[in-house]
């Protein structure tokens with residue numbers, strides 16, 4: 085089984101300072117890190133590789149929404165039934181085809197290579213960096229296009245994991261767009277992986293009002309919530325491996341990308357204006373000592389007849 | 391050709407662009423700036439250049455004639471077990487406004503299982519010029535594997551100029567699936583939508599850059615123009631606060647509404663892929679989205695133990711507890727309490743904010759609140775300006791006082 089994790093380099097802080105005079109963003113001195121949602125996706129992939137989700141009757145993680153042991157008889161029977169189901173449906177005949185390999189795919193500037201090495205030091209097998217000025221200025225559609233070009237130049241992916249969203253862009257569109265481009269199903273906001281087989285995956289996803297346990301056939305794209313997993317630290321051996329690993333750096337031509345569909349040229353959307361929101365300050369100031377203020381607010385609330 | 395273009399005649403080699411760039415995408419050599427492999431075309435250098443020597447060149451747009459073939463505004467009406475979600479009516483309200491400016495029609499698109507009630511479709515018909523309705527078992531469960539190709543095909547055939555989606559969990563999965571199939575743009579989580587009446591260009595404004603900025607985004611050369619909007623951002627059309635019921639309506643009205651419906655088919659080759667094995671409702675406590683009163687805690691409450699005060703205040707006011715994102719990140723409260731752009735959009739009658747600064751992502755979620763009381767030590771915190779009542783005080787002391795008073799008044 086081949087798992088591809090799509091990862092993005094983002095500024096280490098999203099607390100962007102504004103220049104009070106020019107109203108432009110002050111971006112100096114911000115280090116790039118892997119988007120925190122993508123680190124959760126990477127950790128899940130590594131856990132699959134470790135065999136954590138092999139549905140072998142142990143019900144390795146159960147279908148519990150919380151941390152408690154789902155199979156320990158602590159949960160209501162419906163959960164147990166679902167749990168038994170998970171194992172019955174997916175195992176033991178259906179385990180991920182061995183070996184499980186994990187690749188990390190990123191589109192970014194050349195410096196992003198360091199982050200891919202870091203991913204390898206934590207257990208990923210391969211890093212592929214799509215880096216080319218032709219990819220610059222991409223919106224979600226053009227990013228999706230570049231990533232699918234990259235995917236086409238890697239061993240066929242059985243499972244693609246993305247972060248649920250990027251902390252800097254916050255559109256949450258890349259995962260579902262990749263799924264749409266490849267014509268494979270997508271599960272978004274995955275809070276927990278339950279079972280991973282060779283042909284399908286069971287996962288818990290966020291829903292309108294709670295969560296849902298879903299089954300999806302592979303290949304598929306999953307987008308992962310931050311709470312799904314915390315990325316492990318690299319081992320000493322891993323750091324060494326990362327340091328000498330070869331990250332494949334591919335340009336637009338290498339992956340056969342049509343320049344008209346990549347980068348700025350391939351982006352249907354454009355930012356035409358950005359501005360600091362102006363707020364009309366019409367607030368009524370509630371003055372006095374804390375006690376007087378509380379009294380006024382209590383009156384106000386009483387007057388509202390809630 | 392598109393990319394960063396530097397006017398050598400204007401560039402004075404001042405290096406402001408170099409300093410403004412976060413990705414080492416531009417360097418100055420020999421008193422002349424040039425772009426490097428690191429350039430991501432973010433535009434920071436364009437803003438920083440004092441002599442206007444830098445601009446971003448875009449490739450030429452598609453020919454205009456093609457764009458004119460697209461007209462009308464569509465709203466994707468999401469249903470859950472046959473019930474149309476309220477956000478569809480919020481979007482229809484906004485769509486009507488845009489359509490009035492542009493002089494075009496509004497269409498609601500609804501997919502549901504076979505033999506379900508048509509009440510939802512009738513209510514939509516009361517708010518739109520037309521309802522495209524597909525009744526098909528494969529649409530009963532919301533699975534983008536069926537919905538996305540279905541909507542993409544409809545749009546290709548019928549050519550709407552704009553499609554709006556609710557930014558619900560499903561809408562956020564569906565809309566990108568449609569966008570990539572139609573190879574068009576999609577703007578997520580818009581808080582303002584405006585239209586150019588002449589060109590039909592949709593100006594889509596959303597928070598950007600960690601919320602310190604608002605960005606207005608356009609999709610000039612591709613159609614349809616597509617945007618998602620969080621539930622609660624726009625007000626629903628008044629007459630649709632509750633779903634109409636066919637049996638309560640005069641037959642003639644029903645007939646009139648039915649006449650606005652157009653049946654659509656789903657490609658027989660499409661099959662649902664994602665099977666829902668189990669649904670789990672979030673336990674304990676009502677959803678904060680519909681709470682009539684909310685007490686929202688921010689980092690200013692200082693410590694986790696002060697949440698007890700927040701809870702007590704909410705209880706006295708008959709409301710629920712909300713919070714800002716840092717509190718969820720610190721593990722003080724569950725995610726479902728988070729108010730804001732990446733949390734829940736709320737619309738209470740009364741919202742009391744304790745120690746909340748009012749970052750734009752947070753404000754994006756409270757647009758529907760009727761009366762906001764902000765309590766903050768800092769009179770200049772953004773929420774103090776955005777609120778109806780600003781209380782400059784220590785929020786913990788204030789909460790204690792208010793609780794004492796409310797308890798006393800309750801007897």
Ligand SMILES: Cc1cc2nc3c(=O)[nH]c(=O)nc-3n(C[C@H](O)[C@H](O)[C@H](O)COP(=O)(O)OP(=O)(O)OC[C@H]3O[C@@H](n4cnc5c(N)ncnc54)[C@H](O)[C@@H]3O)c2cc1C
Pocket residue numbers: 098251252254599600601687688689690691692713714715716717728729730731732733734744745746747748749750751752755765766767768771783784785786
């Ligand atoms: C992509 C993205 C999405 C985001 N989505 C959301 C979201 O959905 N919801 C959300 O809330 N945030 C969101 N955020 C985070 C947001 O930018 C802010 O960081 C966050 O809202 C700030 O929370 P806060 O007001 O609790 O904390 P702070 O900004 O730290 O504000 C604390 C406030 O408390 C005041 N204070 C301190 N002590 C006291 C006291 N004793 N008495 C009274 N006042 C006191 C301070 O003056 C200050 O104004 C998002 C950020 C990003 C980048």
